[in-house]
Amino acid sequence: MRVDRRAVVGLIIVVLGLALGAAAVAWDAVTLAVIAAAVTLVAGVAVWRIVGLLRRADRRIEELTEQVSELETTVEQEAKARQDVENQLSSRIQLTAIRKATQRDALTDDATGLWSEGYFTVALDARIAAARRNLKPVAIVLMEVVEGLGTGRPRPAVPAKVAGHILRTIRESDTACRLMDGGYALILEDTAETGAIWTVERIRRALTDDGPALTMWAGVACYPAHGFSTDEVLDRADLALDMAREWRQDRIEVATAVE
DSSP: OOOOHHHHHHHHHHHHHHHHHHHHHHTTOHHHHHHHHHHHHHHHHHHHHHHHHHHHHHHHHHHHHHHHHHHHHHHHHHHHHHHHHHHHHHHHHHHHHHHHHHTTSOSBOTTTOOBOHHHHHHHHHHHHHHHHHHTOOEEEEEEEEEEOGGGTOOEEOOHHHHHHHHHHHSOTTSEEEEOTTSOEEEEEETOOHHHHHHHHHHHHHHHHHHOTTEEEEEEEEEETTSOSSHHHHHHHHHHHHHHHHTSSSOEEEEOOOOO
């Protein structure tokens, strides 16, 4: 059985008082003995009542702590449910925006089956907005693939061939698009700079194995490392692609970090 230390203090006071009373009796000081006994009794009762009040206060604190814990759990559950509803609503809004933005344009590119530039523009806004909410990175890759660069007469590579290698490399959660100028754009979910470079390098190796005369240039930019808005990240990826084009060989350029 556990003994409350506060009760021990009261017991010590009582024992001391009784010892004092006994000493007074032994010295034939009856009046002092009676006073000592009375004071000891009053002190003991007072301490005992105080200990009882403190124990009840402790039990009340435990009850309140349990109630607070239950309330916190309820608040967390309600917050999660509210976040789920917000995510569902956000997804619907994004889909509606994509439909509106692409209702005059084809959703896919006829030559490759990849998503169109119209879809890419709206999807990029949606992916960066989601990344901002979930605190996750998103990588954007702009690519151009040509053949015949060594002969001095470069021309766009066969679109279907390039698209095939892209689709065999990226994940289902990623997005691949064909741009109106004949280039390609990738949106890589939850991917930082290193992961984006590795993905592009795998595509480059596949293209090289398929056709040694093919040359690939790519510009990589990531949210939030290279920009905090869609326009910033896209502009930096476009600038990185321009830098890659200056090389007469395969080149992957990464955007500079935000200062």
